[in-house]
Amino acid sequence: MSPAELLAKVAQFDALIVRSGTKVTRGVLEAGRGRLRVVGRAGVGIDNVDLQAATEAGCLVVNAPTANTVAAAEHGIALLACMARNVSQADAALKAGKWQRAKYVGVSLVGKTLAIMGFGKVGSEVARRAKGLGMHVIAHDPYAPADKARAIGAELVSFEEAIAKADFISLHMPLTPATSKVFNDESFGKMKTGVRIVNVARGGVIDEDALVRALDSGKVAQAALDVFTVEPPAKDSKLVLHENVTVTPHLGASTVEAQEGVAIEIAEAVGGALRGELAATAVNAPMVPAEVRTKLLEKLRCR
Numbered sequence: 210m211s212p213a214e215l216l217a218k219v220a221q222f223d224a225l226i227v228r229s230g231t232k233v234t235r236g237v238l239e240a241g242r243g244r245l246r247v248v249g250r251a252g253v254g255i256d257n258v259d260l261q262a263a264t265e266a267g268c269l270v271v272n273a274p275t276a277n278t279v280a281a282a283e284h285g286i287a288l289l290a291c292m293a294r295n296v297s298q299a300d301a302a303l304k305a306g307k308w309q310r311a312k313y314v315g316v317s318l319v320g321k322t323l324a325i326m327g328f329g330k331v332g333s334e335v336a337r338r339a340k341g342l343g344m345h346v347i348a349h350d351p352y353a354p355a356d357k358a359r360a361i362g363a364e365l366v367s368f369e370e371a372i373a374k375a376d377f378i379s380l381h382m383p384l385t386p387a388t389s390k391v392f393n394d395e396s397f398g399k400m401k402t403g404v405r406i407v408n409v410a411r412g413g414v415i416d417e418d419a420l421v422r423a424l425d426s427g428k429v430a431q432a433a434l435d436v437f438t439v440e441p442p443a444k445d446s447k448l449v450l451h452e453n454v455t456v457t458p459h460l461g462a463s464t465v466e467a468q469e470g471v472a473i474e475i476a477e478a479v480g481g482a483l484r485g486e487l488a489a490t491a492v493n494a495p496m497v498p499a500e501v502r503t504k505l506l507e508k509l510r511c512r
């Protein structure tokens with residue numbers, strides 16, 4: 210549905226299920242007032258849902274936090290390997306009739322230091338796989354327990370230490386006000402010259418203009434990006450068109466297996482929320498005052 214169609218139709222439904230392409234704005238939530246009770250995000254990141262407006266409109270927001278974890282981690286590893294070996298550039302050149310073996314000499318992953326920024330579900334699965342590739346894995350996450358990292362053979366370090374020591378950096382934190390544009394001119398300046406960056410988290414954690422500058426100067430040798438601040442990015446985006454950048458159109462969760470799992474997970478979560486059973490697991494539950502939550506649950510049970 211286009212945003213206009215969604216606005217026109219949302220009031221006919223008790224629940225709305227979306228992926229990242231649909232923005233559940235204050236306008237959508239207000240248009241749904243009176244009937245809409247649950248917003249289901251068929252995936253992890255809920256940065257496309259206005260949680261405050263949902264809470265004010267009496268809507269629970271639920272997500273599908275686990276079913277696409279491995280798909281996203283596998284895509285991160287795929288981008289890491291493709292980037293290091295110039296797979297997309299060499300593929301495009303060969304299809305254009307150019308056999309350029311010298312131009313596309315790559316770099317090895319084995320023995321290199323990989324910094325995982327955000328050691329949650331996806332980040333820790335990337336770490337496990339990177340250990341299998343012989344990489345030295347460090348991670349930064351202000352909330353992750355050190356023993357969880359140790360069990361995988363990764364060391365938890367500060368933000369500064371992670372970005373300063375890494376040959377490769379893989380981003381796995383959610384987009385929040387605290388993580389918006391944390392990769393910027395200042396942080397790129399503290400990285401090793403020739404660092405390589407993978408982003409399957411959210412485009413907004415990177416200041417994309419600063420990344421173009423860092424790529425142009427050679428500070429960042431390469432980047433592999435699945436996500437962008439604005440999706441789809443502009444056709445003439447300097448970042449997307451940069452010769453040292455590998456891109457995919459937000460495919461991290463797009464496997465047959467992950468989408469089947471996500472569909473089941475979100476159907477269960479939305480069904481549970483509509484029956485008033487899973488309200489405590491709603492993403493915005495902590496924002497709903499206890500007395501409002503009780504009334505909301507009563508309403509949900511009545512429907």
Ligand SMILES: NC(=O)C1=CN([C@@H]2O[C@H](COP(=O)(O)OP(=O)(O)OC[C@H]3O[C@@H](n4cnc5c(N)ncnc54)[C@H](O)[C@@H]3O)[C@@H](O)[C@H]2O)C=CC1
Pocket residue numbers: 253254255274277278281326327328329330331332349350351352353381382383384387388409410411435436459460461462463
């Ligand atoms: N490209 C794609 O298709 C996909 C993208 N994602 C993105 O990946 C993100 C992570 O997904 P999961 O691992 O499942 O979520 P998660 O919630 O399990 O992990 C996120 C981790 O980030 C950490 N974190 C929070 N603030 C941080 C900060 N300032 N610095 C470092 N770490 C911080 C949290 O403590 C948590 O451990 C999602 O929020 C979503 O944006 C997830 C799935 C697919």
Ligand SMILES: O=C(O)C(=O)COP(=O)(O)O
Pocket residue numbers: 228229230251252253254255277459460461462463
């Ligand atoms: O689960 C996530 O956070 C994702 O980014 C996946 O997004 P999608 O459902 O593929 O639009």
